[in-house]
Amino acid sequence: MQKAIEKYRPIAIWLHWIVGLALIGQLALGLYMHDLPKQTPERAWYFNLHKSIGLTLALFILLRIVYRLRHSAPVLPNSMRAWEQLAARWSHYLLYVCMILMPITGYVGSSFSKYGIKFWGIELPNWGWEDKDIRETLFGIHETIAEVFIVLIALHVIAALKHLIVDKDGVFQRITPR
Ligand code: HEM
Ligand code: HEM
Numbered sequence: 001m002q003k004a005i006e007k008y009r010p011i012a013i014w015l016h017w018i019v020g021l022a023l024i025g026q027l028a029l030g031l032y033m034h035d036l037p038k039q040t041p042e043r044a045w046y047f048n049l050h051k052s053i054g055l056t057l058a059l060f061i062l063l064r065i066v067y068r069l070r071h072s073a074p075v076l077p078n079s080m081r082a083w084e085q086l087a088a089r090w091s092h093y094l095l096y097v098c099m100i101l102m103p104i105t106g107y108v109g110s111s112f113s114k115y116g117i118k119f120w121g122i123e124l125p126n127w128g129w130e131d132k133d134i135r136e137t138l139f140g141i142h143e144t145i146a147e148v149f150i151v152l153i154a155l156h157v158i159a160a161l162k163h164l165i166v167d168k169d170g171v172f173q174r175i176t177p178r
Helices: 010-034 041-070 082-111 132-167
Strands: none
Touching: 010 041, 010 132, 041 082, 082 132
């Protein structure tokens, strides 16, 4: 009899989908608001929304990482070649690196702006100051990591769909609710 495939735990599954889908929305929101006309209430509204969602997401990401550090991932099936297992491990690791760096660069970059950060309407203490050079450097990094993140997510989704449609090896179902 074939051994049943090991799944992620329900909390890991829910955190994966909540954080994953919200991150895709946050990336789209960031790209959308970037081109809005400057000094308009509309742009300010979207920027505040992006900052609030970003900081809320940071809390979920932290929760996800703490949970992941306490519970290791289920072992991948033997049907996957060694290089595929290595690629899966490294791409997941890099996705976590992006998840950590995006909120940090966004938060620190925003601290060097006169607009500061409002978290769902509540003004957070601003420990930075108005500095265009520092801000632009940090947002340059924020943007570059976002581009790397988008490529990684695209590869991740393609790989997941390959497991679901081509390989049919149950790897996709490891992260789906029952
Ligand atoms: C949580 C994950 C986050 C993701 C995936 C994300 C994604 C993005 C993206 C894709 C852009 C557009 C980049 C560009 O084309 O310039 C952007 C811009 C921006 N993000 Fe984030 N962001 C995140 C968190 C944050 C946080 C926590 C803050 C601040 C508290 C923040 C503040 C900003 C600001 C102010 C901009 C506009 C920069 C500019 O164009 O001057 N972001 N973000
Ligand atoms: C929306 C489409 C997505 C699909 C179809 C998808 C699919 C999957 C699948 C099938 C797995 C389990 C792989 C395994 O069995 O080991 C997985 C794990 C993972 N996914 Fe996604 N995913 C999606 C979005 C995302 C996004 C946007 C992120 C961004 C952070 C992400 C980050 C991860 C990480 C880090 C893991 C590894 C979990 C761990 O072992 O700690 N996923 N995903």
